[in-house]
Amino acid sequence: MSTHLTPSDRTFMKHFAIMIAMLAGTAVVLIIIGTFVWASLPKESNQREVQRAGDRITPVAAVYAGDTGRAAMEAAKVAADKAAASQVAYGGTTDGKTIFDHLCTTCHSTGATGAPRITDKSAWAPRIKEGIATLVKHAIDGYTGPDGNHMPAKGGNPALTDAQVEATVKWMVSQAQ
Numbered sequence: 001m002s003t004h005l006t007p008s009d010r011t012f013m014k015h016f017a018i019m020i021a022m023l024a025g026t027a028v029v030l031i032i033i034g035t036f037v038w039a040s041l042p043k044e045s046n047q048r049e050v051q052r053a054g055d056r057i058t059p060v061a062a063v064y065a066g067d068t069g070r071a072a073m074e075a076a077k078v079a080a081d082k083a084a085a086s087q088v089a090y091g092g093t094t095d096g097k098t099i100f101d102h103l104c105t106t107c108h109s110t111g112a113t114g115a116p117r118i119t120d121k122s123a124w125a126p127r128i129k130e131g132i133a134t135l136v137k138h139a140i141d142g143y144t145g146p147d148g149n150h151m152p153a154k155g156g157n158p159a160l161t162d163a164q165v166e167a168t169v170k171w172m173v174s175q176a177q
Helices: 007-040 047-057 066-086 096-108 121-129 132-141 162-176
Strands: none
Touching: 096 162, 121 162, 132 162
């Protein structure tokens, strides 16, 4: 058995050593970059954000602790419903154009999911014949048409009030007539 390396073995060892050195150097550079990026990120100092993050990662289910646990769960549900009801979309504005521009334009300007385009008077005519009350009801409660196209309740934004939805429907009808 010989310890003598052939020229091709030496070349391989040389290239292998260079490759390992380059990989190690790349790893060191990435570690240094990662350290600088991590150090430059702002630290969590807002306790409300920390609380919200904790709320997002808490388990969905809880242990039932008899009537005490049930009362706590019901109180939490009532508090959550109350908080959701107190939030009104778009500052409570009843300007139909503003709400349309922020929410409805996604589907009604492009015809996405079969929604009638705001500029397509022929598509709106049969809908307008049904009456404003029907259009408002469909917009508030959601509607699946005979063609299978679906209008989500309140355009997909449950924070809208019924008055906001009605104002937006009326504005849209005025544009489509």
